[in-house]
Amino acid sequence: MNVETIGTWAGTVWVALNDADVLGVKQLKKITKLKDKEVFAALGWLARENKITLTEQPEEKEILVALVQE
Numbered sequence: 001m002n003v004e005t006i007g008t009w010a011g012t013v014w015v016a017l018n019d020a021d022v023l024g025v026k027q028l029k030k031i032t033k034l035k036d037k038e039v040f041a042a043l044g045w046l047a048r049e050n051k052i053t054l055t056e057q058p059e060e061k062e063i064l065v066a067l068v069q070e
Contacts, residue, residue, distance in 0.1 A: 001041070009034055009042035014051065014067070022066040024057075 009032075016031045017023060023031070029039050043065065046052040055064045 006041045006045055009038045010045035013039065013042040013065075014046060017052065017065060017067045022064050024060075024062045024064055026062065028065065 012032045012034065013028060016028060020027075020031070025039060025043075028034070029036065032039065034042065043052065043054070047054065051068055053066050053068055055066070056062075057064055
């Protein structure tokens with residue numbers, strides 16, 4: 001795994017979020033066909049760039065992810 005690969009995964013996740021507005025992590029995995037560590041690496045990349053918001057849904061044990069609206 002290298003920075004370029006993580007950037008590619010981040011792009012894949014960004015496209016999925018752009019198409020769907022808000023997705024859970026499970027949905028992101030299913031849509032992007034990425035593994036757990038790949039999705040979380042991509043989310044870290046996008047979070048560091050302030051491209052996404054993360055909302056915890058404790059009752060559903062899920063984290064919802066959305067693109068930051070500029």
